[in-house]
Amino acid sequence: MLDLYSPGTSPIHRMSPGAKILVMMLGGTGLFVFDSLPIACAAFVCVLALYPVAGLTAKQAWAQIRPLLWIFGIFFALQWWLSGLTVAAFVVIRLATLILLASLVTLTTRASDMIDTITRALGFLRPLGVNPAKIGLAISLALRFIPVLAQITREVREAQKTRGLERSVIATAMPMAIRTIKMADDISDAIESRGYRP
Amino acid sequence: MIEIKSVTLAYQDRVVLRDLSLGISERRIAIVGANGSGKSSFARLLNGLTLPTTGDVLVDGQNTRSHGKDIRQNVGFVFQNPDNQIVFPVVEEDLAFGMKNLGFPKDVITRKTDEILARYNMSDLREHPAHLLSGGQKQLLAISGVLVMEPDYIVLDEPTTLLDLRNKRRVTEVIQALEQTVILASHDLELLHDFDRVLVFDEGRIVADDVPAKAIPFYIDRMS
Amino acid sequence: MDTKSIVYIALFAALTAALGLMPPISFAGLALPPITAQSLGVMLAGSIAGARRGGLAMVLFVALVAVGLPLLAGGRGGLGVFAGASGGFLLAWPISAAVIGFLIGKSSGAGFLPMALKIGFGGIIVMYAVGIPWMALVAGLPLTKAFTIMLAYVPGDIVKVILATIVTRGIRRAYPNF
Numbered sequence: 300m301l302d303l304y305s306p307g308t309s310p311i312h313r314m315s316p317g318a319k320i321l322v323m324m325l326g327g328t329g330l331f332v333f334d335s336l337p338i339a340c341a342a343f344v345c346v347l348a349l350y351p352v353a354g355l356t357a358k359q360a361w362a363q364i365r366p367l368l369w370i371f372g373i374f375f376a377l378q379w380w381l382s383g384l385t386v387a388a389f390v391v392i393r394l395a396t397l398i399l400l401a402s403l404v405t406l407t408t409r410a411s412d413m414i415d416t417i418t419r420a421l422g423f424l425r426p427l428g429v430n431p432a433k434i435g436l437a438i439s440l441a442l443r444f445i446p447v448l449a450q451i452t453r454e455v456r457e458a459q460k461t462r463g464l465e466r467s468v469i470a471t472a473m474p475m476a477i478r479t480i481k482m483a484d485d486i487s488d489a490i491e492s493r494g495y496r497p
Numbered sequence: 498m499i500e501i502k503s504v505t506l507a508y509q510d511r512v513v514l515r516d517l518s519l520g521i522s523e524r525r526i527a528i529v530g531a532n533g534s535g536k537s538s539f540a541r542l543l544n545g546l547t548l549p550t551t552g553d554v555l556v557d558g559q560n561t562r563s564h565g566k567d568i569r570q571n572v573g574f575v576f577q578n579p580d581n582q583i584v585f586p587v588v589e590e591d592l593a594f595g596m597k598n599l600g601f602p603k604d605v606i607t608r609k610t611d612e613i614l615a616r617y618n619m620s621d622l623r624e625h626p627a628h629l630l631s632g633g634q635k636q637l638l639a640i641s642g643v644l645v646m647e648p649d650y651i652v653l654d655e656p657t658t659l660l661d662l663r664n665k666r667r668v669t670e671v672i673q674a675l676e677q678t679v680i681l682a683s684h685d686l687e688l689l690h691d692f693d694r695v696l697v698f699d700e701g702r703i704v705a706d707d708v709p710a711k712a713i714p715f716y717i718d719r720m721s
Numbered sequence: 722m723d724t725k726s727i728v729y730i731a732l733f734a735a736l737t738a739a740l741g742l743m744p745p746i747s748f749a750g751l752a753l754p755p756i757t758a759q760s761l762g763v764m765l766a767g768s769i770a771g772a773r774r775g776g777l778a779m780v781l782f783v784a785l786v787a788v789g790l791p792l793l794a795g796g797r798g799g800l801g802v803f804a805g806a807s808g809g810f811l812l813a814w815p816i817s818a819a820v821i822g823f824l825i826g827k828s829s830g831a832g833f834l835p836m837a838l839k840i841g842f843g844g845i846i847v848m849y850a851v852g853i854p855w856m857a858l859v860a861g862l863p864l865t866k867a868f869t870i871m872l873a874y875v876p877g878d879i880v881k882v883i884l885a886t887i888v889t890r891g892i893r894r895a896y897p898n899f
Contacts, residue, residue: 413788413789433722443627468743468746482732487728488546
């Protein structure tokens, strides 16, 4: 499974996914409740310091922020103009902290472990009619067919290239949608043929 | 024994199968016919995936209308497209699917997975992602996934049509070695010489029902 | 929920992931943000798979992104995406698809404009109604300013709505019994 997980054995890696998510949500909420620049700066430094604790490199931390620099720039400029330098700095630092904190969870948690945690948590909703087994099947099917559809997308675009249409969204999206519908019938038949009782 | 009793299959705009009646008790039955002749639809009647419009299909005495789910546990089905019948991302997960549906205990699932992978020399593929398998390996996985459910019958709908030559040969060898009753729809006429019985379909009717030595030349002749 | 629905939910989630692989299209040079084919997947999930299946497909997709899979255009994913300014828009995808599916319903006889308006309502209005407040909260901006920022995306989104309408009508012509 292609995963944004960065393998490691740090204490953060070994924390349970549920605990990490809880800390993340509490930290995030805290940053909105206590909206002061000194607190945001302290939080930013703390979160950043957790990266080496998790065995993650500065490059990895930077990679979380770099794609968003232009948004940071817009927000900073706008806030500076609207509310002054302090607020501008606060907003950007808070945003960076939130993103780094959330990314830290993703980098130190395997997607499969997250899925297990979610599926277990959803078990509590059984009385409401939630069926974890069906959810599990849907997740597995999605994971199974993402690379298949990705490959089909490549093939469709290759074919469209010969007609000069590889940049046309419709020339790709229409056949993709049709293929998807046809596949659904086949896959459904195959599942039922293997003794599945929904 | 599979019994087809006065079966007609019709959709809103066309009749696909016309008033078929026969019994199947041989070990190796082949179904041949042009595309659109009804052979795939016929194959799908045998495990209850498709129900007849009129008439009944009985497998070992059970009617597909009422006992479809039970019948599907005993009549395995292998489809033409290797990709669309592998349901799980990793080989061993997909193999386990049918067995889990039948309620096999975990140790049995592990044992049978080991056995079937070893049988087809795929033991090193156990934790392999499904999408990295070749077409032939996918079909073998599909056949394996069916075999571990221990069916008495296996229906295969053109299992080698989308495979290259080398994979075609491999899968064909596997099919020929199967111990179950095999009902095979195929365009590959050379594979069918050892079969017990060949049904030739044309426009929803069975126009020939005989040993390969007679039915296949008849079919070839009819197609030209 | 029957098998077919489970398969549809999974496949439309997978389709949305696959559409993320297509390169973005810039149609106004650097003046306006480029369109990604991926948000087309949201609209198609609603318009083709319907409110329930399409909506749940997007729930599944968003969940898989949250869980750490790089399924968003550009190979992005993980919880960091939700912490950012566009988190609200992503969370709106299931609602957007469900609204589109609900509005279109079974009406196969819909003309181009009615369908485009329905897709536009779900794909733009509803999406922005959730995304803009989230962005405003995260950036500490008043709603009006956040709204103004997003105006740059509207032309691209209108193009997407038109594309989604063309594809949906094409599918419904090919599969009238769908």
